[in-house]
Amino acid sequence: xxxxxxxxxxLSVQEGRISILNCDYTxxxxxxxxxxxxYPAEGPTFLISISSIKDKNxxxxxxxxxxKSAKHLSLHIVPSQPGDSAVxxxxxxPTGTASKLTFGTGTRLQxxx
Amino acid sequence: xxxxxxTPKYLVTQMxxxxxxxxxxxxxHDTMYWYKQDSKKFLKIMFSYNNKxxxxxxxxxxxxxxxxxxxxxxxxxINSLELGDSAVxxxxxxQSRPTRDEQYFGPGTRLTVT
Numbered sequence: 001x002x003x004x005x006x007x008x009x010x011l012s013v014q015e016g017r018i019s020i021l022n023c024d025y026t027x028x029x030x031x032x033x034x035x036x037x038x039y040p041a042e043g044p045t046f047l048i049s050i051s052s053i054k055d056k057n058x059x060x061x062x063x064x065x066x067x068k069s070a071k072h073l074s075l076h077i078v079p080s081q082p083g084d085s086a087v088x089x090x091x092x093x094p095t096g097t098a099s100k101l102t103f104g105t106g107t108r109l110q111x112x113x
Numbered sequence: 114x115x116x117x118x119x120t121p122k123y124l125v126t127q128m129x130x131x132x133x134x135x136x137x138x139x140x141x142h143d144t145m146y147w148y149k150q151d152s153k154k155f156l157k158i159m160f161s162y163n164n165k166x167x168x169x170x171x172x173x174x175x176x177x178x179x180x181x182x183x184x185x186x187x188x189x190x191i192n193s194l195e196l197g198d199s200a201v202x203x204x205x206x207x208q209s210r211p212t213r214d215e216q217y218f219g220p221g222t223r224l225t226v227t
Contacts, residue, residue, distance in 0.1 A: 016144050036218075041220070043219050043221050045217075106156075
């Protein structure tokens with residue numbers, strides 16, 4: 001039972017354009033969401049997070065949007081750069097359990113020149 | 114100045130052996146974790162310790178035993194290794210208070226059981 005789903009295993013975007021990575025969740029108890037980026041042979045690194053009391057959070061080129069009614073969040077990267085090529089994981093944690101993250105299976109983003 | 118470090122990075126061993134993976138964090142965090150990333154790239158939490166106390170223990174075989182000698186260390190010992198234990202194991206840490214904080218991951222340990 002996969003509670004966090006990233007239905008696109010891969011995405012290719014041209015440099016300078018917008019990358020949109022999507023994530024859906026099923027557990028209504030999730031109230032904190034994070035995006036992680038992972039390069040090969042490295043651990044995931046934190047990118048950006050959003051609490052369920054917000055519907056948008058922005059940090060530089062990265063913006064996360066949360067649609068609670070649809071149980072959907074997305075990560076926008078504008079403009080995309082070649083260094084953004086990596087696997088992106090969506091993660092969520094439930095109310096009252098700050099530590100327990102449930103991860104999606106990841107989306108491999110390739111930014112082409 | 115590595116924030117979360119793991120040793121070894123690679124571990125190849127035979128079925129039935131016992132092995133340990135060590136993890137250390139120098140971020141002053143109070144919570145540490147072990148995750149397993151299987152062949153399908155699914156990253157799943159195994160254990161979490163807060164101030165040396167076990168707070169999350171997912172459905173993991175008893176052959177896996179975490180040990181936290183202090184807040185900065187969380188080791189993972191695996192007994193009687195099986196082929197299905199082959200995976201990448203990630204250690205992570207975070208600060209649980211005053212606000213919920215993101216988790217910082219180590220580089221991973223690739224375990225191959227033959």
